[in-house]
Amino acid sequence: MSDSCIFCRIIRGEIPSYKIYEDERTLAFLDINPSAPGHTIIIPKAHVTRVEDLSEEDAQALFRTLHGLVGGIQDALEVPSSTIGINNGPESGQEIPHVHIHVIPRTRGDRGRIIQGLVQPLNRLSAEEMRRIAERIREHTSTLD
Numbered sequence: 001m002s003d004s005c006i007f008c009r010i011i012r013g014e015i016p017s018y019k020i021y022e023d024e025r026t027l028a029f030l031d032i033n034p035s036a037p038g039h040t041i042i043i044p045k046a047h048v049t050r051v052e053d054l055s056e057e058d059a060q061a062l063f064r065t066l067h068g069l070v071g072g073i074q075d076a077l078e079v080p081s082s083t084i085g086i087n088n089g090p091e092s093g094q095e096i097p098h099v100h101i102h103v104i105p106r107t108r109g110d111r112g113r114i115i116q117g118l119v120q121p122l123n124r125l126s127a128e129e130m131r132r133i134a135e136r137i138r139e140h141t142s143t144l145d
Helices: 006-011 056-077 127-140
Strands: 019-022 026-030 040-044 081-085 101-106
Touching: 006 026, 006 040, 019 056, 026 056, 040 056, 056 081, 056 101
Parallel strands: none
Antiparallel strands: 019 026, 026 040, 040 101, 081 101
């Protein structure tokens, strides 16, 4: 854990939070600057900055917690949907350098945007560009095999 990380300080109980769920690897609590009522943050207890640096065990625990909570959050807030997002690195808007998942309860007409609306869309890429990008990604992710 980091001494200065606000999320690590919440885990240690140094900063109060509106805790929703906790187990040995994860913690979920309400965002104090919510985008909607019930906006929840889910974090691993391990201080890790980026998703790709999570251990397999922490990644599994994080998504198990997400899976277990999202339906209950929606039911509790009486909303039909939620936006689930991770900002992975400062260029993506990650403000706190500790992996975290946002669960934002949503309703039709709430004036929220889709995740794809966060950046300006590209012009459609050619089939050759798409093939080239897919190949490069496969080359750099061969560890999944």
